[in-house]
Amino acid sequence: MNKPLRRIAIFCGLLVLALLIRDNWLQYVQADALQDNERNRRISIERYAQPRGDIIVDGKPVTGSKATSGSDFKYKRTYKNGPMWAPVTGYASQAFGANQLESIEDGILTGNDDRLFFRNTLDMITGEKQQGGNVVTTLNSAAQKAAYEGLKERGKGAVAAIEPSTGKILALASYPSYDPSSFAGNSTDTDSKAWLKLQKKTNPDDPMLNRALRETYPPGSTFKVVTAAAALEHGLYTDADARTKTPLPWTMPGTTTELPNEGNIPCKDATLRVALQYSCNTVFGKVGSDLGNDKMLETAKKFGFTEEQFVPVRSTASVFSDDMNPSQTALSSIGQFNTAATPLQMAMVASAVANDGKLMKPYMVDELQGPDFDPVEKTEPETLSEPLSPENAQILQSMMETVVDKGTGTSAKIGGVTVGGKTGTAQHGVDNSEKPYAWFISYAKVSDGSAPVAVAVVVEDEDADRGDISGGGLAAPIAKSVMEAVIQSKQ
């Protein structure tokens, strides 16, 4: 009976071998995939096992952690001034996951990032608990406060402010906003209810929408800055003060429709400077249709349109359509028809003009730090593109400065500072049935010639009288206070 016995022994050996192979497959080959499986609750347990690192603005954390009991998760996130910073931080909730910076920099904040491996190993040996690192942002708390408070006074809207020379984001506000602390835990009573109240389904104001990055609005007349840039760059006009051949009224090509101007303004054969100063639809509509879809699209793309931006939080791509006929191109060139832009995008437009034609890649994370504040990664400014030559940029600057000096944007004037800007009032809704959006984009230049801030403001104010809605009236004061805040904090 020994021969079959030996075979059975081999068979048993094969059974054990099969288990060993399977185990190696699971615990070696598949281990990482299983660890990161979306259903693996260990990820969230780990995320809240120790206090998270902080998100830092101006050297002070805007986040915190507090110990909780009675669940898998030991610490929960707290936020200082949550609604104001929510468009920057995003949320980290035990029950509902994380988004924006809280999610993108999760590895650093929890301390699990591979770049902290050496330190974690050291901690393990010395018996220290793992700690989270910090995310240092580029934001300016005074500017953010000015932006948020300004929006709060005037209604729904968003603000994005950029430092033109580097691309650092200085303010990123959205209103109405939400407090991420209100659902940071995982209690079904308080946290789930708070979460549910903030959802778009139950709350038409959609407070969790990050309007500065994720909402596109028709940019209205502020887009005329892009159209002017295209006219200069493609050589259609080379001088801000040369007369354009624009009849008044002007009928859009291929149609019998006249493009109207707002009010009775001197747009007949107006120079680019005057056209921007009074916001002439006819001039810029004609410029757009003369240049044609391709050339307009090319310049718009150079300013960042049609691409998502990663700051590192993703922003929605702004729209300038392809394949439009001349009349549609004309409408698009004054920021109507299909054209749509995020506040960040319009801030990029202003910042490229202010930075002598060079567009810097916008970013909001200055530095990632380990738990003991040693730098892990520093963001270096990067050039995204050069939509304008320096000469043309200066021409456009002088035009935008005229707008603030004696045009539609006078309410953004700041004493002792050169401000360039452009107002916008964007029609939207079917047959313009809804209240228009008030836009203002601007930059400020201080005495030494540097431009510390470019800003874009959009206000959707449903309470204002229709007639009162204008970029100059509603949005420009907010832009002004943001610019002032930045200039003051630089001094």
Add this chain to the structure above:
Amino acid sequence: MSSTPNTSTQHTSTIGSIGTPSRRNTELGLLVFAVVIPIFAYTNVGLAINGQVPAGLLGYGLGLGLLAGVGHLVVRKFAPYADPLLLPLATLLNGLGLVVIWRLDKSERLQQLAERQYGVFSPSAPNQLLYSAVGLALFVAVLIFLKDHRILQRYTYISMVAALVLLLLPLVPGVGADVFGAKIWISVAGFSIQPGEFAKIIIAIFFSGYLMVKRDALALASRRFMGLYLPRGRDLGPIITIWAVSLLILIFENDLGTSLLFFGMFVIMLYVATERTSWIVIGLLMSAGGAVGVASFASHVQARVDAWLDPFGCYETSGACEQIGQSIMSFGSGGVMGTGLGQGHSDLIGFAANSDFIFSTFGEELGLAGVMAILLIYGLIIERGVRTSLAARDPFGKLFAIGLSGAFALQIFVVAGGVMGLIPLTGMTMPFLAAGGSSVIANWALIGILLRISDTARRPAPAPASNPDAEMTQVVRP
């Protein structure tokens, strides 16, 4: 190995016959490791969970040491030539099992789960320690009262009846208890027993006795058909019976594991007894037929197969794969080195984390390294069992030993393979590791029987009587 050309020292294996050393001191040395390692593990868990050496360490160490010591003394006295590895290996597994069960008792998540489901949480480790003591008592009883395993031959048919009764007992209304869908428990005087665990040993007695008598008939009286030796119809009777019984278990008790175990054990023993490959083929065909047949109409089995094919697919919809999905993630999260005892989250598996799924905790907390070590320990136990079978001098002992070892191997494969997602999940326990009285008691008895057979096998043959003729012819002078 000694350099002196002494034949006895060169036969260190179980197979050696004359002059085999008893190896009792080897066993004692190994037992020291088998007690010390779990004590370290216990300390480790305490430090990881509470940051201090657990209060029960002394009691636990003394308890495990006492169990091992008693086991060793009894083996030394009643089975002096028994295999030296089996007792230490079983002790080590039992000790580690106790540590991990205690560790899972400490899990807040499981405590809350128990309170939600039953209103009260009761720790399993103290019971397990008690059951281990009962198991060791049965082990001692086997060694003391079973002087010769061949006595069991007399009870061949009684064993069959007893095994069938045990197996079918859970189906009797009033006695059987339906626990989580599997009717494999009986409730007697407040204790629940899984009779299948004991039936495993008893049915091995029946198979051994029956096959020893019938092996010639089964092996030789057959017709050749398409290259296979097919048995006569009347010899096929018991095989069909076993097949039918295992299918009945599967269908009525929802117990995939036990039916696979019984049928597999029977096929192995049949093959060893008859030395005919045809039995393997027939066995495989029958089990495949049975499995497909049952799987196609039993929803319970179907759900398990689905969960095996796609461990995360039904996660959201039916939740039928929650356990296996959690178990696989447990293994994956452990990685190569594991999280360290007490520091994993295998308790996410929920109920049965300390019984059917205890291996996942080993996987997460000891990692690939630890699991491979555990699997190799099981492999060694199986290997010592097969060696015992090879060394046994009587066909009954051979069959009995291979039956028990084969069943043990199948059980390891089915359970570990199930929780690792290699095969569909069945509901069985990892011998010695899992919480569960029946399992640990029955497996201690199994080890006791293997030790008894190996003692008989390795016992030196009596010295041959001196031949009177030799004296006469030795001195021949020319």
